[in-house]
Amino acid sequence: xxxxxxxxxxxxxxxxxxxxxxxxxxxxxxxxxxxxxxxxxxxxxxxxxxxxxxxxxxxxxxxxxxxxxxxxxxxxxxxxxxxxxxxxxxxxxxxxxxxxxxxxxxxxxxxxxxxxxxxxxxxxxxxxxxxxxxxxxxxxxxxxxxxxxxxxxxxxxxxxxxxxxxxxxxxxxxxxxxxxxxxxxxxxxxxxxxxxxxxxxxxxxxxxxxxxxxxxxxxxxxxx
Numbered sequence: 409x410x411x412x413x414x415x416x417x418x419x420x421x422x423x424x425x426x427x428x429x430x431x432x433x434x435x436x437x438x439x440x441x442x443x444x445x446x447x448x449x450x451x452x453x454x455x456x457x458x459x460x461x462x463x464x465x466x467x468x469x470x471x472x473x474x475x476x477x478x479x480x481x482x483x484x485x486x487x488x489x490x491x492x493x494x495x496x497x498x499x500x501x502x503x504x505x506x507x508x509x510x511x512x513x514x515x516x517x518x519x520x521x522x523x524x525x526x527x528x529x530x531x532x533x534x535x536x537x538x539x540x541x542x543x544x545x546x547x548x549x550x551x552x553x554x555x556x557x558x559x560x561x562x563x564x565x566x567x568x569x570x571x572x573x574x575x576x577x578x579x580x581x582x583x584x585x586x587x588x589x590x591x592x593x594x595x596x597x598x599x600x601x602x603x604x605x606x607x608x609x610x611x612x613x614x615x616x617x618x619x620x621x622x623x624x625x626x627x628x629x630x631x632x
Contacts, residue, residue, distance in 0.1 A: 442559060443477065443546040444470040449564040450542075452523065457570045458530045463523040467504075467563055471511040473548050479509040481519055481544040486564070493539035493566065501525055502565070504542050511546075519544075523567065534572035540565045 446468050471477040483502045485495045496502060503522045511517045521542055525533070542563040 445561045452567045454570045465521045467519040470516040474513045475548050477511045477548045479546045484541050484543045493537045496538045496540050533569050534574045536569040538567040
């Protein structure tokens with residue numbers, strides 16, 4: 409009978425701990441309705457060619473907690489690429505701002521994703537499918553418990569460049585280069601003309617001197 413009671417007590421304690429543990433988990437602020445980033449992915453297409461202006465999209469960050477939340481964000485290469493997508497050639501083409509965002513309790517704020525592809529690079533990248541992530545780390549500080557908890561969020565960015573034929577655009581020389589080149593060529597032409605005129609003058613002078621010497625000699629010979 410005592411053994412049976414001991415077994416019952418063990419079972420009762422196990423059930424109590426299981427129930428208590430589940431209650432703690434489901435009431436913990438880390439597992440209740442968490443921080444949300446929407447949309448979960450952004451699909452950027454350019455059917456009419458590369459736009460002249462920068463491309464901008466919004467990401468909404470929702471704070472469901474009763475405490476303030478800070479969100480650090482950055483653009484990264486994906487941990488796992490989606491099939492048929494590649495990394496962006498240069499991550500500096502994509503920016504997210506602000507990098508440090510404050511979201512008050514039970515409210516939301518927006519992040520702005522900006523894509524700028526340099527003019528000199530556009531012709532190289534037609535028919536491309538790039539993937540990057542807007543990677544965010546929300547941090548919540550519980551004012552009563554003074555417990556900080558954080559999670560990670562990622563919004564996938566799918567960038568489809570326009571259709572076309574990729575070309576290697578020749579880099580044009582800056583205007584100052586042509587000005588300097590013109591000055592150098594002009595100086596060389598002036599020097600060459602000066603040398604030519606000087607040589608021509610010397611030739612005429614030598615011819616005149618030779619003629620004078622020859623004439624004087626002939627005159628003396630006649631007198632003798």
